[in-house]
Amino acid sequence: MPITMYDLAAADPDIRFSPYCWRTRFALAHKGLPVETVPWRFTETERLAFSGQGRVPVIVDGDTVVSDSWEIAVYLDRAYPDRPRLIPQGGSAHALFLNAWADLTLQAGIARLIVADVWLVLRPEDQPYFRASREKLFRKTLEEVVAGREERVVDFRRTLAPLRGVLARQPWLGGEAPDYADYIVLGSLQWPRCVSRFALLEDNDPVREWRDRGYALFDGLGAAARTV
Amino acid sequence: MPITMYDLAAADPDIRFSPYCWRTRFALAHKGLPVETVPWRFTETERLAFSGQGRVPVIVDGDTVVSDSWEIAVYLDRAYPDRPRLIPQGGSAHALFLNAWADLTLQAGIARLIVADVWLVLRPEDQPYFRASREKLFRKTLEEVVAGREERVVDFRRTLAPLRGVLARQPWLGGEAPDYADYIVLGSLQWPRCVSRFALLEDNDPVREWRDRGYALFDGLGAAARTV
Numbered sequence: 001m002p003i004t005m006y007d008l009a010a011a012d013p014d015i016r017f018s019p020y021c022w023r024t025r026f027a028l029a030h031k032g033l034p035v036e037t038v039p040w041r042f043t044e045t046e047r048l049a050f051s052g053q054g055r056v057p058v059i060v061d062g063d064t065v066v067s068d069s070w071e072i073a074v075y076l077d078r079a080y081p082d083r084p085r086l087i088p089q090g091g092s093a094h095a096l097f098l099n100a101w102a103d104l105t106l107q108a109g110i111a112r113l114i115v116a117d118v119w120l121v122l123r124p125e126d127q128p129y130f131r132a133s134r135e136k137l138f139r140k141t142l143e144e145v146v147a148g149r150e151e152r153v154v155d156f157r158r159t160l161a162p163l164r165g166v167l168a169r170q171p172w173l174g175g176e177a178p179d180y181a182d183y184i185v186l187g188s189l190q191w192p193r194c195v196s197r198f199a200l201l202e203d204n205d206p207v208r209e210w211r212d213r214g215y216a217l218f219d220g221l222g223a224a225a226r227t228v
Numbered sequence: 229m230p231i232t233m234y235d236l237a238a239a240d241p242d243i244r245f246s247p248y249c250w251r252t253r254f255a256l257a258h259k260g261l262p263v264e265t266v267p268w269r270f271t272e273t274e275r276l277a278f279s280g281q282g283r284v285p286v287i288v289d290g291d292t293v294v295s296d297s298w299e300i301a302v303y304l305d306r307a308y309p310d311r312p313r314l315i316p317q318g319g320s321a322h323a324l325f326l327n328a329w330a331d332l333t334l335q336a337g338i339a340r341l342i343v344a345d346v347w348l349v350l351r352p353e354d355q356p357y358f359r360a361s362r363e364k365l366f367r368k369t370l371e372e373v374v375a376g377r378e379e380r381v382v383d384f385r386r387t388l389a390p391l392r393g394v395l396a397r398q399p400w401l402g403g404e405a406p407d408y409a410d411y412i413v414l415g416s417l418q419w420p421r422c423v424s425r426f427a428l429l430e431d432n433d434p435v436r437e438w439r440d441r442g443y444a445l446f447d448g449l450g451a452a453a454r455t456v
Contacts, residue, residue, distance in 0.1 A: 091319030093394075093403030098325050100393030105333075108389075161336075165328030166321075175321030 002034040004060040006048060009039035010121035010195065014226040017121070017194035019107060020069040022222070023187035024057040027073050027180060029218035031083045035059075042126045069187070070099055073180050086180035098173070098181050101162070102188045109156045110192050110200065113149045116142040117196035121228055149198065156200070163207050172210070178217060186214040186222060194227045230262040232288040234276060237267035238349035238423065242454040245349070245422035247335060248297040250450070251415035252285040255301050255408060257446040259311045263287075270354045297415070298327055301408050314408035326401070326409050329390070330416045337384045338420050338428065341377045344370040345424035349456055377426065384428070391435050400438070406445060414442040414450060422455045 005028070008018035016022070016037070028035045040047060045054035051067045058067045059075075066075045073086045087095045111134075119130055119142055131142060138145045163185065166173055173181035189211055192200050201208040215222030233256070236246035244250070244265070256263045268275060273282035279295045286295045287303075294303045301314045315323045339362075347358055347370055359370060366373045391413065394401055401409035417439055420428050429436040443450030 088316065088318035088322070090316035091322050093398060093401065093407075094316070094319050094322035094326060094409055096397065097329075097390060097394050097401060097409065098322060100390040101325075101329060104389035104393050105387065159333065161332035162325060162328035165332050166325050169324065170321060173321065173325060179321075181322055181325065 001062065002036050003028060005035050005037045006040045006056045006058040007037040008056050009041060010228075011123040011126075012121070012226065013039040015121060015194055015228065016225065017118070017191050018056060019102075019188045019191040020055075021057045021187075022190040022225075023069040023180075023183050024059065024072050025221065026183035026186060026214075026218070027069075027076055027086050028059075029221055030086055030179070030183065031076050031080050033076070033080065033083075041123060043129050070096070073183075084179075086183070088179070095181055095184075099184050102184045105159060106185065106188050107191070109159050110188065112138075112145055113153060113156060113200065114146065114192045114196040114198055116146045117192075117198065117228075121195050153198075153200065157202065157205070160201075160205070160207050163210075164205075167206050167210050171213075178214065182214055186211065190215075190222060190225060194225055197228065229290065230264050231256060233263050233265045234268045234284045234286040235265040236284050237269060238456075239351040239354075240349070240454070241267040243349060243422055243456065244453065245346070245419050246284060247330075247415045247417075247419040248283075249285045249415075250418040250453075251297040251408075251411050252287065252300050253449065254411035254414055254442075254446070255297075255304055255314050256287075257449050258314055258407070258411065259304050259308050261304070261308065261311075269351060271357050298324070301411075312407075314411070316407070323409055323412075327412050330412045333387060334413065334416050335419070337387050338416065340373055341381060341384060341428065342374065342420045342424040342426055344374045345420075345426065345456075349423050381426075381428065385430065385433070388429075388433070388435050391438075392433075395434050395438050399441075406442065410442055414439065418443075418450060418453060422453055425456065 005021070005024060007016050007021045009016055025035070040056050048054050048056070048058055051058040051065050053067050055067065057069055057072060058065065059072055061079065066072050074092065077086050115134055119127055122130055135141055170176065172178040173185060192198065233252060235244050235249045237244055268284050276282050276284070276286055279286040279293050281295050283295065285297055285300060286293065287300055289307065294300050302320065305314050343362055347355055350358055363369055398404065400406040401413060420426065
């Protein structure tokens with residue numbers, strides 16, 4: 001029986017834009033595990049009640065329910081030890097730093113550039129929740145958050161320097177081959193790519209070349225994502 | 229025969245402030261390897277000619293000469309496999325991201341707050357080199373670089389969010405016990421601590437609590453460092 005994954009969707013159910021859900025999609029593909037995704041929207045928290053919390057991704061693997069993209073990656077390595085590892089044995093402490101950087105630096109930076117574009121792709125009934133919760137977080141309107149992004153994107157691109165530093169030394173964040181380190185950041189970057197036409201990366205940025213290689217993996221899983 | 233390490237020194241030869249040299253000091257202590265340090269100053273590049281390059285740290289271990297703090301950590305794990313590992317087997321690709329983040333984000337942020345204080349601790353004969361090279365890099369005078377730091381430090385502290393994210397889940401960056409991930413960042417933070425009285429971290433920052441635990445390791449190696 002394939003694994004079921006609850007996956008954040010836009011008004012268009014084929015636009016799946018959660019960075020965390022994308023991490024899990026790539027992780028499942030890396031493990032070679034088939035998945036059936038179920039579109040889910042921000043306000044449908046009661047549909048996730050069985051998982052004991054209200055956010056996606058949630059996977060259902062037989063009798064096992066796991067939420068939180070990091071916990072899902074750890075679970076998949078534990079439950080499927082004979083398939084390619086996502087996180088090197090003994091290396092999870094270090095991967096956790098990259099995960100925290102992607103969540104707290106990279107995605108915070110992306111949000112300040114494209115959060116108003118997220119609102120645009122949502123169903124009308126999900127828009128009020130999204131606007132209210134994000135405006136409370138930023139203490140600004142969504143439109144004020146993204147104002148001046150054409151200038152500010154230069155600073156954002158500077159925060160990607162550690163990725164360029166690693167990619168100058170090895171082809172993947174995981175080393176000679178991609179692993180969960182890559183899927184963390186590929187997931188983060190899929191989010192703005194799916195919901196926004198704003199040009200986050202310069203054409204000649206090595207991060208872009210790596211990203212495109214990553215989206216070509218697994219028969220083009222990332223590249224095939226529906227975008228606005 | 230103990231390992232010899234060339235170590236960046238201030239005018240006061242007991243002030244050792246290179247973040248990279250500190251990483252190596254902690255790495256050697258983790259391995260339980262005795263070391264004799266040799267004070268070295270920025271302009272003494274010819275004294276390092278034997279290493280084929282002009283920067284510290286350089287270690288001399290019998291017939292082996294290794295430069296670059298990352299390469300030294302990799303060398304120590306390879307040459308002393310029976311001693312506690314610095315980088316988990318198979319985990320070096322992920323540790324490299326933390327190393328790149330510390331070099332390119334953390335230290336760049338620290339430099340913008342304290343680079344003028346570094347100049348103050350140098351020998352008069354080393355000051356012109358330091359000022360010229362750093363002012364070329366920043367395209368500003370050292371004093372202009374650090375101007376407004378009391379306000380700007382708030383943004384700097386925000387860039388430490390990924391460290392706090394990891395330390396909320398585990399006691400050390402390396403997991404349950406410290407490893408090279410910790411020494412990378414402890415090294416970076418030793419630099420401003422040794423040369424500057426500027427308060428980089430707030431008193432209640434969890435990063436500070438972790439740092440102080442780190443400086444207590446190895447009989448207080450980090451805590452005992454001479455500071456201005």
